[in-house]
Amino acid sequence: MVTDMASSADGLRDEIVSLLPRLRRFARVLARQPADADDLVQIVVERALMRLDQFQPGTRLDAWLLAMTRNAWIDETRARARRGKVFAVEEDGVDVGVDGARVVEGRLDALDMQAALATLPEEQRSAIALVCIEGLGYREAAEAMGVPMGTLTSRLARGREALEKRLGGDAT
Amino acid sequence: MSVTQEQLMAYADGELAGMEKALVEAELATDADARATVERHRATRAKLSGAFAPILDEPVPQRLVDAVRPAPKTETANVVDIAAARAKKFGWTRREWGAMAACLMVGILFGGVALRKPDPMMVASNGALVANGALDRALDTQLASDAGTSVRIGLTFRGEAGEACRTYSYEGGGVSGLACREGETWRVQMAVASEPRAPSQFRTASVETPPALLALVEEKIAGETLDAAQEKAARDSGWRR
Numbered sequence: 001m002v003t004d005m006a007s008s009a010d011g012l013r014d015e016i017v018s019l020l021p022r023l024r025r026f027a028r029v030l031a032r033q034p035a036d037a038d039d040l041v042q043i044v045v046e047r048a049l050m051r052l053d054q055f056q057p058g059t060r061l062d063a064w065l066l067a068m069t070r071n072a073w074i075d076e077t078r079a080r081a082r083r084g085k086v087f088a089v090e091e092d093g094v095d096v097g098v099d100g101a102r103v104v105e106g107r108l109d110a111l112d113m114q115a116a117l118a119t120l121p122e123e124q125r126s127a128i129a130l131v132c133i134e135g136l137g138y139r140e141a142a143e144a145m146g147v148p149m150g151t152l153t154s155r156l157a158r159g160r161e162a163l164e165k166r167l168g169g170d171a172t
Numbered sequence: 173m174s175v176t177q178e179q180l181m182a183y184a185d186g187e188l189a190g191m192e193k194a195l196v197e198a199e200l201a202t203d204a205d206a207r208a209t210v211e212r213h214r215a216t217r218a219k220l221s222g223a224f225a226p227i228l229d230e231p232v233p234q235r236l237v238d239a240v241r242p243a244p245k246t247e248t249a250n251v252v253d254i255a256a257a258r259a260k261k262f263g264w265t266r267r268e269w270g271a272m273a274a275c276l277m278v279g280i281l282f283g284g285v286a287l288r289k290p291d292p293m294m295v296a297s298n299g300a301l302v303a304n305g306a307l308d309r310a311l312d313t314q315l316a317s318d319a320g321t322s323v324r325i326g327l328t329f330r331g332e333a334g335e336a337c338r339t340y341s342y343e344g345g346g347v348s349g350l351a352c353r354e355g356e357t358w359r360v361q362m363a364v365a366s367e368p369r370a371p372s373q374f375r376t377a378s379v380e381t382p383p384a385l386l387a388l389v390e391e392k393i394a395g396e397t398l399d400a401a402q403e404k405a406a407r408d409s410g411w412r413r
Contacts, residue, residue, distance in 0.1 A: 016240050024236075025227040038233055045239040131185060132217040133224050138187050151306035153178050158215055160181065167216075 009052055015061050016048060022134065027068055029129040031074040032118055040076065044069045067144035070126050098104055116166040124159030127152055175199045180206055184213035195345045291346075294360050303351050303358035311338055311351055311358045312411075315403055327389060328406065329397045334413035336406055337361070339385060339393055350388055362388050 023044060027037035047068055055064055100157075117125055123145075130141040142152035175196050182188050199206050214278045240377055291305025302312050310323035318325070326339035338358075341348035349363035366386055398406060 017237055019231070020232045020236055020240070021228045024230070024232065027223050028227055029223065036272070038236065041236055042239050045236060049240070079266050107217065109221040110226070113219050117223075128220065129224075132220040135221075138182065138185070153182070157178055157181055160213065164212065165217055167219075 008057070012031065012052055012055065012061070013049075016045065016065065019062055019065055020045075022062060023065055023069055025084045026069055026129055026134055027073070029117065029125060029133065030070065030122070040073055043072045043076065048071060061142065062134070063144050066134060066136070067146075069144065074122075090130040110148075111145060111168060116163055119166060120159050120162055124155050124162065128159045128163070131156055175206065177209070180209045181213050185217070186209045230283065241320065294363070300354075302354075302364075303360055303361040307340060307351075308358060310340060313407065315400070315407065317400060326396045328403045329389070329393045330395065330413075332394045333393045334394075336411040336413075337389075348385060350385060350392070352392070361392070 020041065023041045024037060027040040027044075028034065031037040032039055044065060048065060051068075055061065079160075117128065120128070126145060127141060130136045130144055131138065136144065138149055138152055138156075142149045145152060147155075179192065183193065183200075188196060196206075200210065206225055286395045293303065293305055293307040294301045296302075302308075306321060307323055310321055310325060312327045314321065314323065316325045316328065322342060324341050326341060326348075328336065329350070331337050335353045337350060337352040339348065339350050347363055347365060350361040351358040352361055353359075359411045362385060
């Protein structure tokens with residue numbers, strides 16, 4: 001039993017490594033600046049390893065780590081706010097305008113989308129990212145965010161609406 | 173309209189089942205606006221995942237991988253390992269030598285790729301492979317008890333001709349091997365790709381010496397491995413014979 005637990009801990013580490021690209025992706029939705037996002041992932045990994053025994057076998061490891069990523073982000077933004085430190089890109093609503101002339105088409109869509117998503121409040125951004133980008137079901141996303149299903153659904157709906165509005169012509 | 177906007181969104185996301193799904197589908201059959209809404213949700217979702225998909229293809233920074241799999245952190249157990257290896261009295265078959273040669277190739281290739289920056293760990297010199305850069309410095313100056321650089325030193329011993337020989341490994345696994353002093357350089361006798369290991373939490377794992385490497389040590393060694401004091405003395409005398 002003890003060895004089972006030890007080997008399953010090793011297995012979990014392997015799984016965490018394979019999930020790193022996805023954690024980086026979700027962190028990029030939260031932090032936007034790649035360096036900040038990777039710092040966030042590092043914090044998450046350290047926390048996850050400390051709490052490995054709290055992971056419930058049979059549940060989704062990706063959802064567990066994504067939830068931890070969001071919580072770590074919230075902790076981190078609060079801590080930085082207390083210290084009066086601002087992120088390279090502000091939390092809400094800057095850097096929306098993308099200079100179309102200097103961006104190749106296609107890439108522009110992606111940048112537009114990333115920039116538009118960045119203008120949403122964190123709650124809507126996380127809901128959208130967990131469902132539309134990370135592919136969690138509504139229930140899993142709700143659990144990851146620690147809210148009821150109904151709350152998740154309305155954040156998702158409001159966020160999408162705002163996103164489509166911005167992409168469809170920047171009507172504010 | 174009998175279905176809500178949120179139901180249309182949930183349908184687009186594949187969240188509905190059974191009666192609710194049937195209800196929405198009945199609505200879609202007759203309601204062009206509802207169909208357009210579902211299409212819009214799907215398109216947004218596809219654009220979103222497309223916009224962030226390239227991040228998955230970026231190389232993951234090594235520091236994140238290292239954070240998941242901490243490098244082993246002790247310098248004991250090599251002595252025990254070699255005693256055990258010795259007790260076994262290695263007799264190598266042709267097959268084992270072949271395996272070792274394969275390991276050597278992998279090791280050199282791997283080392284060349286992984287450690288090219290900033291300096292190669294080995295360079296060819298007069299038809300021999302000699303240690304270079306961080307590996308050369310570690311072999312020259314580092315003791316088995318030293319940590320902190322990318323290279324760890326394992327065993328130190330003297331060969332038949334009195335030359336100093338040392339095993340090394342890269343922190344975080346990947347490559348380990350043996351180098352012996354020849355003139356002013358360290359000639360690499362072996363470089364093997366060691367299996368990357370995922371040590372379980374809080375266990376202080378020893379630096380594992382691959383069997384092929386241990387066998388080579390066994391071949392080369394004259395007498396015993398040097399203890400910490402002898403190792404330090406040998407270093408301080410410039411690895412003279």
